[in-house]
Amino acid sequence: MCQVEEEYHEQLERVDAPGVSKKCAKCKEELAAVVIRAGDAYCRSCFRDSFIHKFRAMLGKTRVIFPGEKVLLAVSGGPSSCSMLSQVQEGVSQNAHKKLRFSPGIVYIDEGGAHGQSKEMKLKTTSELCEMFRSTGFPFYILPLEQVLDLPGSVVVAPSSPLDQPRSAYKAAVDLFLQSGSGRTDVMAQEQEGVSLPAIQESQTHLLQQLIGSAKTLTAKQDLLNTLRQHLLVHTARTRGYSKLMLGDNCTRLAVKLLTSITLGRGAQLAQDTGFSDCRYGDVVAVRPMREYSAKEIAYYNHMFKVPSVVIPSLDTKTPDKASIQRLTESFVTKLQADFPSTVSTIYRTGEKLQTTCRSSSAAEGTDRCLLCMCNLDTVVEEASALQATLISEQLSQSKVPHTSGQNSVKPEPTAAVGQCCSSEGPCGGPEGAVGCYSSPKQPEAAELRSLLCYSCQRTIRDMSSVHHLPHYVLSEAHRRQTWSAMREQISEFLLDDADEND
Template structure:
């Protein structure tokens, strides 16, 4: 019942009218409160996106955008993702997440450029930015027309973000093999055809994309690789990795920084949900590219499940990521301390404050050659037992249990064919770990070895 007393002491802030609105202008007729002014700045009108979110109609356009950008900037500064002397490469798929990541990185670079021009001594250089797009026409030739249109749109988007100028790398995914185009495409198709499991083939493609991005970054002298992975995508990865038996290596994939790669990978949008990024693209009219990459198998089921959870409760994705964030990170998720004099003192202080604490007992130098996931003790034991075997047997032993089950084919002949088709980076990593295994074995028996000058008793 509506309050109609002038001396009401119940604490209500206004009166309900017959049409279901309060005297302050907010509507309550449909059971939800819609503010007449932004809840943050208390002056501008809020924006309504009509997407069913609980926060719809709470913030004005400026406050909403500042809120999303604030999450991005906090992640960048607290974890020292971008420093003045860096050269960063933004992985751009064309979707809302990578589009927002590119836009925000551009704005940081633009502000740094203004500060550089305004300073007298030019003490802080401006970090460089590059953009990379992977052309996956070789995977699905039927999408060649859409991909060509997407590339032209991406060129327009990147060129519109200057100055400072940003170099665009359009790289075919088959270039990861280091062969000529025709031979590389044939090899890629044979490699994918050798994986019978839909989930395994999708995961293998994900690993090949990372190898290709790392190849571009290292060859072009970038020292940071920025991905647009957001809370929504990480939440799906948490559940799918658990189902696939990747629980041990899960904490390595969900941190802000992943330095197990030659070029460290950073996730500045880790604390932003997909709904926020979609809204921002519509609000700022950011052009996005829609390419068909439907999930299949376990990944598709988990994505649908998480989307359903999010509809029922908008905080589910954040809850999943926060819960997984309690897992102990690995040593390569720990931010290395920066001694560069070009890095502001405030950034270095934040870095020490937000440095992750990891369990030294989880330190490992052994990674699966396919997914690059850290190996647990049982997998390392299998790798040690394979010492002296053929390269294929060592490769099989070096793979984690999930990759052996989901990706590797069954049968000796099929495994040999798979081994002959994979990129050289994977086999070279396996050979490196084979050499490390010899060092590990030597360390185990070091007390039993005779040093030079000692005689056997």
Template sequence: MKCRKGSAVLIIRVGDPFCRNCFREYFMHKFRAMLGKNRIIFPGEKVLLAVSGGPASSAMLRQVQEGLSRETAKKLRFIPSVIYVDEGAVRGQSPAQREQSLACMETLLQATGFPYYLVHLEQALELPASILRPGPATPSEPGVSYKEAVEGFIQQQRQKGYGDKDSGTSLPGAGSGESPEGAPAAPRLPAAALTQELLKLFEAVQTMTAKEELLQMLRTHLILQTARTKGYTKVMTGETCTRVAIKLLTNLALGRGAFLAVDTGFKDNRHGDVMVVRPLREYMAKEIAFYNHFFDVPTVIAPPLPTKRRDKPSFRHVVESFLLGLQKDFPSTISTVYRTGEKLSADRAKPSCEAERCLLCLCALDLDGEEELALEPTLIIDEPELERNGCCQDPLAAWAERKSAYIPLLCYGCRLTFKELVRLLVWSGVFSLGTGVPIPTALLLQGPVTTLPPYVRAEAQRRIHR
């Protein structure tokens, strides 16, 4: 304890006890130090906080509140807003339960005083195809150092009258408790037809691992679209050190080893115009739990994805059980995995052109040459109904609707997920579109391409036809 006055109430590490006040200062300093060390978020920049209602994102939201209300020398200087994605439809919640969860979240967000956005996962089905293309990178302050930007911002705020110590959250736009979308007091759910379409999409996915990947993709694209349309250049997520370590090993198992640096690093700039930052990635889940308990941070816990398998439902659950089990006997396990990820480079994840960018995750295609040829027998797929009707169709249009046409647009990890979107059936032979070009096949994927989100199909067809 630094104060040497209060009584110790918790021990984060062996020989490192904290009283209540010292722990609060330690927690807040760690958050500000992470942002200050990286110097990515410039003063006056609009930042969208992605809040799920869980312990980590709720703690992040409280830290931003605390940081904006502190004295001028330590105050955070960006303009925050909050986004919450309602995933109740795919998590097995009834309409009444979804309404209740939305009402709880809206009450929580209104209490922050920040502008907020309540969006539904069903809205991902209406996203434009452009969401799968990186926007132009726009540096916050070109040619200006971070220190100069801070000094200039402080001077500007003093001239405008925002710099008074009694002003609390003094940044313009950070004090409105109303949703920018003008959300009604009683949140309305999307149309039932849209919800059914979303459920149909998830029902077509055969494994829990693929469902988790699909949910993550739709959630990320929804948040990204909101950030772009509302003018936010940064998005904050609440991924902790524990979650990062689990994600690192899970992604290795899913064939995404080449992209670990962007999937788990402090910053993820694959989208170009919007950067994702993870300011909680040095916090253990234990620290988050203690902070929320001691300082009454409200949370809204969403139910897990429904599954019939109670034991080992997905890769992530297996890795999580493995790591947390080791952590009990070897307390440095998670931090060791986390530090290993810190040494990885993001260079391999950067595509040099559109043709080398993955359709789904926007990272570089990590297969070429001999690797591509070795995987071809298991990754090229086919649908025999096109053989019967191919003579009456435009060959290029027919090819664009075939699942095998999607494979060259995907990285190795996304190919594995894509294969799980429909049922597998062993099949062998050679198929031709009627153009005389033979296509070797060893695997048949049944189920229409229309089970994919519309914006994914639209972007895939654009890239196939170009």
């Protein structure tokens, strides 16, 4: 055992921590100015070249963005998205070594109404962002989140699956782009279009706050907010003619998102939520070119090369670690990363190998995708599955044993017939016993809405006090799908199967 007066004759070995006195690991000449990982010490020039090369290489090896395409950059004001904007701005300039050949635009979603920010705070934030966006020369759009309440139903309609293009299509597009002379045109010379924050009525802000406030937990609020933001981004890209949506998710954020998604029951959607490209919306493909960068690497680059960013509070700002699943997972990963530097990279590399098994289904039906996240439904499984066992356990735990002793037992009140027409003037033409009226929209209940959602979105809806606070386009699309399913069930015996059509 250790004694107080015990003498130690041998000195303890101390591991030398990497410092700025070491040489650069790349050029071997200049002194290191930044240490990203153990053994990865770079000077200022080599760090900048490595940072830029990683961004260009990510876009080049994936070959998802074709020359001449319009790409919408989703900038939130944070360090990662602002660094992405800086890379694109430098990549489309005339003096760029390997010039980017797409036409960029910028969009910012103001979520201050959902957070309860004051008008002065929102005006200050938007003015700083407008000044940053004007300096780039790109067209930009600053939109309030309240506009998500007025979106059309086409946002959540299942799109047609994009056709897989051969590898030679990218090379042919590059040759055509260069032969047409577009390669010599400066992207920065395009006319800048700026859309500032429009005036928002207090009633719309109140409806948005009611929608977010209907979620009982912070976990459900953040999940619902992310879904609404994604809907507005996709709608903006479609209406403005952009075929690609560029997101600023970095490696650290994706590692946290991967573990969070597994916790929330989104294991079947991990490949789309954390992969480089996300094709769930069909005509608009979301890409994540910053997924190779860690948050530490981005912070160093922004500090060394003066990349501006804007600090904007969110729903989980100044909340404890156990306030939500997202917040707890983020705290767990960041604290583990401080002691074990390979934590984020290990999680990220594991998620990079995930793939989604695509089912061959008709895109015109629109019933095989989640109504909110637009991913393939993971609830269509066999009876003897873990999901069915979980649902049965929940139903049994929530069911109440009826009191049957004596004649004073409580009987359930008779409910209106499900197939009863909602029009008082006459029948709507729907068959008797149908699931709903075929002419007038009907507000779906929570139980009816869950059948159109994936397992994770079902958990979010279950944490809401009322589904009637959801946007109108979600409720109308839910009614359309339920009506379509009822009509298909009525004529199911007259329909031919795919096997019969092939014969």
